[in-house]
Amino acid sequence: MIDLGAAGHRSPAAALEPPFASVARVCAIVGAAVAAPSVHNTQPWRFHCADDTTMELYADLDRLLTATDPMGRGLGISCGAALLNLRLAVRATGHDAHVRLLPRPADRPDLLATVHAVPGAPPDPDERLLHEMIPHRRTNRFPFDGRPVAREVMVGLVHAAHAEGATLVPVAGRTARRVLDLVAMADDTLSDDPAYRAELAAWTGTDARAAWTGTDARPDGVPEHAFGPRPRDGRVPMRDFAPGRRQAEADFEAEPQLAALFTRGDGPRDWLRAGQALQRVLLTATAKGVAASLFSQPLDLRPAQHRGDVTGPFGHVQMLIRLGYGPPVPRVPRRPVPDVLDGREAPGA
Structure with missing residues (x-):
């Protein structure tokens, strides 16, 4: 995971390093994305690194729940959650994440979003905090204690x-x-x-x-x-x-x-x-x-x-x-990052 503690103190040269230029950074950013919740924990997403500054998010239609979610609403919400995590991870590198939703609906409806990273300001405290919460978020199906949320x-x-x-x-x-x-x-x-x-x-x-x-x-x-x-x-x-x-x-x-x-x-x-x-x-x-x-x-x-x-x-x-307010609950499993990284040629390449 990216060291957020150093995010606001990197050198100008380091700040300009593209976020998808190294395997380590790709794994860190995609690793954050796949920590998102998904319907039945199907994790119905795939990622393709188009270049050093562009990541593509695809729907993994083999994981569509045809009985529960035939229209793909739950799949879309799941992939949207992964997209938010990916955006936060890109921001943690000091880049802004420019997102295009459904950029090629006619010929690639499974291409849900492209995320293009451009140099930006360091993440603000709220962005850093949300990024830090990614590995700690859980779905808690246990009894809560009844205290009202403030x-x-x-x-x-x-x-x-x-x-x-x-x-x-x-x-x-x-x-x-x-x-x-x-x-x-x-x-x-x-x-x-x-x-x-x-x-x-x-x-x-x-x-x-x-x-x-x-x-x-x-x-x-x-x-x-x-x-x-x-x-x-x-x-x-x-x-x-x-x-x-x-x-x-x-x-x-x-x-x-x-x-x-x-x-x-x-x-x-x-x-x-x-x-x-x-x-x-x-x-x-x-x-x-x-x-x-x-x-x-x-x-x-x-x-x-x-x-x-x-x-x-x-x-x-x-x-x-x-x-x-409920008891602590353990995490549920996640697919390894290599399993969700797609090695296909960039569309149109």
């Missing part, structure tokens, strides 16, 4: 989403309970779908071990230690990663604290923006000691024909976030 912290999360062109709206009271009821119904509907159950089994826990080779650990998917317990009273409808199997139960917080992330539109560009906003919110929460887990079940069932409509004053909900 208003000033929530305001900071709202500002984090706004910085990426999205809107974060706290959800409380009866509205929060209605939202949780919708999540529970959606989870039940998904769990009744054999294709969904098969897809879930392929990316989770014990059943997924059949696909592992040469080791008892795999670099992707959701391992059993990250499932979290089943809520004893069902009031917090956590996604059931082990339907039909015995699992520990626990008491969750009585009044979960929720927030909804919105974008104005609901197409591929919006999903990438939502992913960047989500990751900035999650890193900001991590810096404040706030834990988070995500609900997307109702959004997974959203009919495709409504994708382009604007629904309500804030636009389209792209993610539901549960916030609070």
Whole structure:
């Protein structure tokens, strides 16, 4: 990982070194990108270093969840989160990251973004802090202790989403309970779908071990230690990663604290923006000691024909976030950087 402590004190010559000029720097920057959260920890991304100053982000369509995410909304949000991490890692080198989303939609729809680095100012304290939080961010599916998130912290999360062109709206009271009821119904509907159950089994826990080779650990998917317990009273409808199997139960917080992330539109560009906003919110929460887990079940069932409509004053909900204070949780695995670096010739070369 790049030494942020030295970021503001490098020599002028060092500051001009292109960020993708060495294997070490490429590995550091892409290593930060792949620490992003992704749907079922599929890590559906690939990276191509086009030149010393340009990195391309591609969707790995072999990792698209065709039952859960047929339109690729979750894949786009996942890759957007990786893009935010990559931008922060580029900023940590003293470069600005100029991003083009979907630069070749007609002939390369899988090319989600190009990031061109140009010399800039050293990262400011907020950028450095968010970059430092990348390896510490976790999805926490365990019970939270019920303490309310301070208003000033929530305001900071709202500002984090706004910085990426999205809107974060706290959800409380009866509205929060209605939202949780919708999540529970959606989870039940998904769990009744054999294709969904098969897809879930392929990316989770014990059943997924059949696909592992040469080791008892795999670099992707959701391992059993990250499932979290089943809520004893069902009031917090956590996604059931082990339907039909015995699992520990626990008491969750009585009044979960929720927030909804919105974008104005609901197409591929919006999903990438939502992913960047989500990751900035999650890193900001991590810096404040706030834990988070995500609900997307109702959004997974959203009919495709409504994708382009604007629904309500804030636009389209792209993610539901549960916030609070929970126990430390271990990290989940990540694919090695060489596995996500694509050696293809630069398009058009």
